[in-house]
Amino acid sequence: MAERYTLGHIAFDAYNDDRGGVNFRGEKTPPWQELTPEIRGAWEASAIATGKALAGKTRPLPLYRCKECGRKWLSVLSLLAIHDGGSRCPQCGAENEGA
Numbered sequence: 001m002a003e004r005y006t007l008g009h010i011a012f013d014a015y016n017d018d019r020g021g022v023n024f025r026g027e028k029t030p031p032w033q034e035l036t037p038e039i040r041g042a043w044e045a046s047a048i049a050t051g052k053a054l055a056g057k058t059r060p061l062p063l064y065r066c067k068e069c070g071r072k073w074l075s076v077l078s079l080l081a082i083h084d085g086g087s088r089c090p091q092c093g094a095e096n097e098g099a
């Protein structure tokens with residue numbers, strides 16, 4: 001199955017593109033899949049805050065909420081109002097129903 005990107009993952013990739021793949025200490029950053037669940041969750045929280053700023057108060061964001069751990073995130077497809085039939089939680093990896 002092709003991996004479904006979350007906005008947190010896209011933000012992380014953009015950070016690495018901009019920083020040349022190194023963190024603030026100059027050390028090579030690990031791939032998204034090797035980040036701890038807590039750090040992936042923090043990237044999702046960052047993406048949600050950006051999404052809220054973009055959407056303003058005009059419409060609700062299509063947030064996912066994990067049935068297992070409660071983490072919230074945005075999927076790219078759901079943000080574009082394309083039903084994607086579910087999304088994998090970036091924190092615990094559980095499959096969830098579509099938003």
Ligand SMILES: [Zn+2]
Binds near residue numbers: 066067070071090
């Ligand atoms: Zn979860």
